[in-house]
Amino acid sequence: MTSRSLRNLPSQSRLISQKWSPCTSRSTVKCQATSKQNKVTTKGGSVQVPEENYVIVNFSYKTWRPTLQISGATKDCRKRERMFGGCVRRENESLKVGRYGISAEDLQAEVVNWCLQYLALKKCPTHLLWVIVNRASQKRNAFLEGDLFTNGIYDSAKVTQLLISTVQEIVKSLLDGDKQTLNCSAEVVDSPTTSECSERNRRRTNEDRFVVIPDLMSTYELKHPHPLGFYAVFDGHGGTFAASYSAVHLPYFLASNLAAGENCLTAISNAFNTTDSAFSKKCEDVKVRGGTTAVCALYDAKQSQLHVGWAGDSKALLVKEGQLTQIVRPHIPTDPKESQRITEQGGSIMYWGGVMRVNGALAVSRSIGDVPHKPFISSEPDIETVVLNGKEDFVVLSSDGLWDVVSEEAIANEIYSTLRDNCEEVGNIARKLVNTAKNLGASDNITVVVIFLKDPQRIAEQVRSGLIPLLDCS
Numbered sequence: 001m002t003s004r005s006l007r008n009l010p011s012q013s014r015l016i017s018q019k020w021s022p023c024t025s026r027s028t029v030k031c032q033a034t035s036k037q038n039k040v041t042t043k044g045g046s047v048q049v050p051e052e053n054y055v056i057v058n059f060s061y062k063t064w065r066p067t068l069q070i071s072g073a074t075k076d077c078r079k080r081e082r083m084f085g086g087c088v089r090r091e092n093e094s095l096k097v098g099r100y101g102i103s104a105e106d107l108q109a110e111v112v113n114w115c116l117q118y119l120a121l122k123k124c125p126t127h128l129l130w131v132i133v134n135r136a137s138q139k140r141n142a143f144l145e146g147d148l149f150t151n152g153i154y155d156s157a158k159v160t161q162l163l164i165s166t167v168q169e170i171v172k173s174l175l176d177g178d179k180q181t182l183n184c185s186a187e188v189v190d191s192p193t194t195s196e197c198s199e200r201n202r203r204r205t206n207e208d209r210f211v212v213i214p215d216l217m218s219t220y221e222l223k224h225p226h227p228l229g230f231y232a233v234f235d236g237h238g239g240t241f242a243a244s245y246s247a248v249h250l251p252y253f254l255a256s257n258l259a260a261g262e263n264c265l266t267a268i269s270n271a272f273n274t275t276d277s278a279f280s281k282k283c284e285d286v287k288v289r290g291g292t293t294a295v296c297a298l299y300d301a302k303q304s305q306l307h308v309g310w311a312g313d314s315k316a317l318l319v320k321e322g323q324l325t326q327i328v329r330p331h332i333p334t335d336p337k338e339s340q341r342i343t344e345q346g347g348s349i350m351y352w353g354g355v356m357r358v359n360g361a362l363a364v365s366r367s368i369g370d371v372p373h374k375p376f377i378s379s380e381p382d383i384e385t386v387v388l389n390g391k392e393d394f395v396v397l398s399s400d401g402l403w404d405v406v407s408e409e410a411i412a413n414e415i416y417s418t419l420r421d422n423c424e425e426v427g428n429i430a431r432k433l434v435n436t437a438k439n440l441g442a443s444d445n446i447t448v449v450v451i452f453l454k455d456p457q458r459i460a461e462q463v464r465s466g467l468i469p470l471l472d473c474s
Helices: 075-082 104-121 126-138 140-144 156-175 179-185 241-259 264-286 336-344 408-421 423-439 456-465
Strands: 014-021 026-032 039-042 045-048 054-060 066-070 194-199 208-213 229-237 291-300 305-311 315-320 323-326 349-352 355-358 382-387 394-398 446-452
Touching: 104 126, 104 140, 104 156, 104 241, 126 140, 126 156, 194 208, 194 423, 208 241, 208 446, 229 241, 229 394, 229 446, 241 264, 241 291, 264 291, 264 305, 264 382, 291 315, 291 394, 305 315, 315 408, 323 408, 336 349, 394 408, 408 423, 408 456, 423 446, 423 456
Parallel strands: none
Antiparallel strands: 014 026, 026 054, 039 045, 054 066, 194 446, 208 229, 229 291, 291 305, 305 382, 315 323, 315 394, 349 355, 394 446
16 A cells, blocks of 8 residues: 555655545645655656645545645746646645634634634644644734734635634744644644535535534633534525634633533524624625524533534434434424524514415524514524433434425434445535435535444444334335
8 A cells, every 4th residue: 555655655755644445535645845846647647846836646545646735836836736637636625714804702613613714724634623723823922913914804805814824833933843732733622523515416506514523612712611512504694704604613602601601502502693783784784785594503522411402404313223203393484482482572473485485585583684674584593402311313404405305204214324325424424415405406505514423333233133123214
């Protein structure tokens, strides 16, 4: 394996590290060119490697096709790189930056979000991810200097450039043997296995967003007696603004509320309403619009509790040894309580476009944002607390793009059968659910987050032994 994977490396290169991950079936070799004559050769051709540039070559275990990335390469080098066919490609390194203005109050949440995006693109190991995020967040005061802050608003592009440079410095200190960072990286939270996927599908844009934060409080450098995992799905409408803003700021507001001593239920409720108020103000200040549904799960492993909060029609399915529990009661205009609340406030419910809508416009009765439709559209979430006994297998959070076309029984069966056939496919389960919905005719955006409350290997063994039967989907 090693000799074969090294054959395309530049000659006279100094090997820095080689990693093999059986879970992803990829070998990553990193080297530094020490001669101007060095070349990387593949079936598609060869490219000159400028001195002191890093080269990362990823070899697929099945196809042995290398992926080449050259940082700081010259324009001529990039041009020749684009000429490669099939074997060599550049990785997509774009970050999703909100088009709304960023104030000083927004900065910490935005910095954490950008860090997570950037490190995910770089496939950063989980045990280092949160150490790097915390280090970068601690240095955010540097962003207050210079020309990054004008008239109370940050220049997002300049901040992200500085942030990426900061992250790269932190990573370099780690590679150079920063013992303090290495010691911090050992303090890793034993978080649940997750699988997540978001698909634009047939829509022009993907207005959905999702969040997976294994240790909510540590991410924002806040204190709490024990780790809390946070997972959420946001189904935006009328643009991406509301879902993007909520995905960044709702977890931050929630963590701040918990650090202030609020209990979980109060903290979740206040986080929804604070996010709604902050986004509504943003709509007035920078003229953005839109709204989003939200469903989130706060997982407290030490207390054996799962707190689920939601506003709108995104759902959360709890599966326990073949038994299904839909935690969410969707907020839709046809619900008697929602209908009564809306009409008492002076709103109306009309049939339009095949569904009942609030004021003939929105098919949900609660959401974050949707400023023109307040107070008829409320941001107040409903919250359910589930006491866990260790028999729970997984929770599925998803936007309505999945629930509208795939039954809950079929969703559970898809997950169980995938684990039974090949437990190493656990990371692709959300993608399989999305593909199932697409094959059944779904046209909406689809976002799925699966949180395994039990070791997937143990679930697979129980399914194979018959302790967990597959469900009847007829």
